[in-house]
Amino acid sequence: MQDIEAPDSHGESDQALIQRTAAGDREAFATLYQRHQGAVYRFARLMTGSSPAAEDVVQEVFLVLMNDAARYDAGRAALTTYLFGIARRVTRRRLLRERRFVELINAGDGAQDGAPNASEALERNDTLQRLREAILSLPSRYREVVILCELEGVTYEMAAASIGCAIGTIRSRLHRARKLLATKLHRTEGTCTGTRAVMRCAV
Amino acid sequence: MTNPDDQNLSALLDALRRSQSDESAPFNVESAVMRAWDEAHAPAVSNIRVTAASWVASVAAAAVLAISLTAVGGRLRSAAIVTPSHPGETSPTVILVGEPVRDGEQIRLVRMRMPASALHALGVTSTAALGDDVDIDVIVGEDGVARALSLNP
Numbered sequence: 001m002q003d004i005e006a007p008d009s010h011g012e013s014d015q016a017l018i019q020r021t022a023a024g025d026r027e028a029f030a031t032l033y034q035r036h037q038g039a040v041y042r043f044a045r046l047m048t049g050s051s052p053a054a055e056d057v058v059q060e061v062f063l064v065l066m067n068d069a070a071r072y073d074a075g076r077a078a079l080t081t082y083l084f085g086i087a088r089r090v091t092r093r094r095l096l097r098e099r100r101f102v103e104l105i106n107a108g109d110g111a112q113d114g115a116p117n118a119s120e121a122l123e124r125n126d127t128l129q130r131l132r133e134a135i136l137s138l139p140s141r142y143r144e145v146v147i148l149c150e151l152e153g154v155t156y157e158m159a160a161a162s163i164g165c166a167i168g169t170i171r172s173r174l175h176r177a178r179k180l181l182a183t184k185l186h187r188t189e190g191t192c193t194g195t196r197a198v199m200r201c202a203v
Numbered sequence: 204m205t206n207p208d209d210q211n212l213s214a215l216l217d218a219l220r221r222s223q224s225d226e227s228a229p230f231n232v233e234s235a236v237m238r239a240w241d242e243a244h245a246p247a248v249s250n251i252r253v254t255a256a257s258w259v260a261s262v263a264a265a266a267v268l269a270i271s272l273t274a275v276g277g278r279l280r281s282a283a284i285v286t287p288s289h290p291g292e293t294s295p296t297v298i299l300v301g302e303p304v305r306d307g308e309q310i311r312l313v314r315m316r317m318p319a320s321a322l323h324a325l326g327v328t329s330t331a332a333l334g335d336d337v338d339i340d341v342i343v344g345e346d347g348v349a350r351a352l353s354l355n356p
Binding site for chain 2: 033059146
């Protein structure tokens with residue numbers, strides 16, 4: 001697992017920035033936003049399946065940070081853990097309120113690492129899109145551990161702290177989530193292969 | 204991918220992670236967050252420098268304030284006058300008007316000059332002669348209603 005808590009090469013530590021934020025330093029708060037908004041946004045986007053909803057979550061998370069910076073205790077949790085914890089609460093509250101997924105995440109980001117040809121890139125995008133949809137269809141308790149541990153590089157320990165459960169629970173949920181994902185992807189494989197064959201014939 | 208086993212799933216998840224690693228919230232979100240910061244950290248107390256141009260406005264405002272205070276004179280809590288604890292001190296005298304400032308309430312301070320006679324008519328005594336002008340600070344609450352007057356020595 002990568003350590004996403006470390007400051008960037010030319011920046012202060014999160015702890016120093018949060019202290020400055022608590023003292024009313026706008027620049028420190030802006031730096032914290034720049035450093036962590038991407039992870040919060042990606043988490044919320046995969047949890048909700050909606051970009052506008054993810055934007056709202058990001059906004060709400062950082063407003064909470066702005067108001068509670070003085071109460072943040074670095075000894076209890078890393079800032080990333082703290083932010084994911086807030087994002088999780090905000091997202092779950094939103095999902096409970098709306099009880100719907102408003103849109104599926106758009107594909108199209110995957111053809112950036114030199115796919116040999118357009119057909120393979122299309123197929124890869126299609127596969128990633130099905131993976132996104134499969135993640136989105138997981139129960140939220142499984143979805144969140146997949147996003148945190150598999151996609152955001154959060155350690156089991158940090159994920160447990162964010163979610164508020166034991167590390168063993170994270171392990172078992174992740175194991176179960178991977179099985180569910182594999183089953184879902186396998187189930188949709190035949191349909192999509194057939195669809196692609198029809199498209200290729202049409203072309 | 205015909206039968207996604209665990210290894211294939213790991214590869215797929217890794218590909219998804221790489222494909223979205225640069226995704227971030229659009230700029231308008233940052234603007235909204237920083238705007239909220241600015242609003243939350245706006246100075247709660249603003250001093251108004253009395254210049255020649257604003258002096259006339261201050262006198263006019265003083266007149267309006269005097270009329271308003273006369274109208275609500277019954278609400279003036281003369282018992283709530285806070286005076287210096289030691290006779291030699293030069294701290295301002297604070298007179299509470301209406302409701303006290305709530306905990307955490309953001310206030311504004313409006314400085315103005317008004318005739319001492321207007322204050323005297325309201326039952327507020329000051330060391331200034333009746334014909335003189337007195338500098339006062341009006342502490343205004345979030346709802347725009349005056350909370351207190353502060354008489355500068």
